[in-house]
Amino acid sequence: MSMIEFHDVQKYYGDYHALRNINLTIDAGETVVLIGPSGSGKSTLIRTINGLERIEEGQLIVNGQDLANKKTDMNRIRKNVGMVFQHFNLYANKTILENIMLAPRIVLKKDEAANKKLAMDLLDRVGLADQASKMPAQLSGGQQQRIAIARSLAMEPKALLFDEPTSALDPEMIDDVLNVMKDIARDSSMTMLVVTHEMGFAREVANRVIFMADGQILEDDSKETFFDGQ
Numbered sequence: 148m149s150m151i152e153f154h155d156v157q158k159y160y161g162d163y164h165a166l167r168n169i170n171l172t173i174d175a176g177e178t179v180v181l182i183g184p185s186g187s188g189k190s191t192l193i194r195t196i197n198g199l200e201r202i203e204e205g206q207l208i209v210n211g212q213d214l215a216n217k218k219t220d221m222n223r224i225r226k227n228v229g230m231v232f233q234h235f236n237l238y239a240n241k242t243i244l245e246n247i248m249l250a251p252r253i254v255l256k257k258d259e260a261a262n263k264k265l266a267m268d269l270l271d272r273v274g275l276a277d278q279a280s281k282m283p284a285q286l287s288g289g290q291q292q293r294i295a296i297a298r299s300l301a302m303e304p305k306a307l308l309f310d311e312p313t314s315a316l317d318p319e320m321i322d323d324v325l326n327v328m329k330d331i332a333r334d335s336s337m338t339m340l341v342v343t344h345e346m347g348f349a350r351e352v353a354n355r356v357i358f359m360a361d362g363q364i365l366e367d368d369s370k371e372t373f374f375d376g377q
C-alpha cells in the first residue's frame with residue numbers, strides 16, 4: 148500500500164523552480180533516506196508532504212488524500228504524518244511530560260490516564276523516563292531531540308518525516324538520536340522519510356536512498372544498489 152505518491156509535482160518559490168517534476172512513491176513501512184547538496188530541495192520536498200509548503204502543479208497523495216484538493220483536511224494529514232525538525236521546537240514553558248501529552252489531549256481528545264501511560268512508555272523508549280518533570284532548557288540538544296521524536300510518536304502517526312534531525316547537535320549526542328530513529332525504523336509498520344547526511348543510518352536501516360540535486364530526483368536506488376553499485 149502506498150503512503151506517499153508524487154505525480155509530476157512542481158513547486159515554485161516565485162520564479163524559482165524548487166521541485167522539478169517529482170515522481171515518487173513510498174510504500175507503507177518503508178524507510179527512505181533523502182540526500183543531496185544544500186539547496187537541492189530536500190527540505191521543500193518533505194515539507195510538501197504535510198502541507199507546510201503547497202505544490203503548484205501535479206498530484207500529491209498522502210495516506211490516500213489528495214493534497215492539491217482544497218477540500219483535503221490538512222489537520223487529518225498532520226495527525227497521520229508527523230515531522231521532526233532540525234531545531235526541536237519543544238514548548239519551552241511546559242514540562243517534558245506535558246510537551247508529549249499536549250497534542251494527543253487536544254487533537255485526539257485522548258483519555259488523560261491512557262495519554263500519560265503512552266507518554267511515559269515513549270519517554271522510556273527514548274531513554275528519558277527520568278526527565279519527565281524537567282523543562283526543555285534543562286536538557287541537552289540530543290535529549291531535546293529525543294523528546295521531540297517521542298512527542299511525534301505520541302500522535303501514533305502512520306508516517307514520520309525527519310528534516311536533518313541530527314545536524315544541529317554536538318557530535319557526541321548524535322548516536323543517541325540515531326539509535327532512537329533506528330529503533331523506529333525497525334518497527335516495520337512506520338513509514339519514515341529522513342533527510343540526513345548520516346550514511347551509517349542509511350546503511351543500517353534504510354531500504355532506499357534517494358539523491359536530489361537542483362530540485363530533481365537524480366537517483367532512487369535500493370540500499371544495496373546505492374552502497375554496492377549492484
Ligand code: ADP
Binds near residue numbers: 163187188
Ligand atoms: P535543501 O533542503 O536541499 O537544502 P531547500 O528545500 O531548503 O533545500 O531549498 C531549496 C531551494 O529553495 C533553495 O535554493 C532555497 O533557498 C529555496 N527556498 C527554500 N525555501 C524557500 C522559501 N520559503 N522562499 C524562497 N525560496 C526558498
Ligand code: ADP
Binds near residue numbers: 190233
Ligand atoms: P533549515 O536549514 O534549518 O531548514 P533554512 O535556513 O533552510 O533552515 O530555512 C529556514 C526557513 O526559511 C524555512 O522556512 C525556509 O522555507 C525559508 N527559506 C529558505 N530559503 C529561503 C529563501 N531563499 N527565501 C525565503 N525563505 C527561505
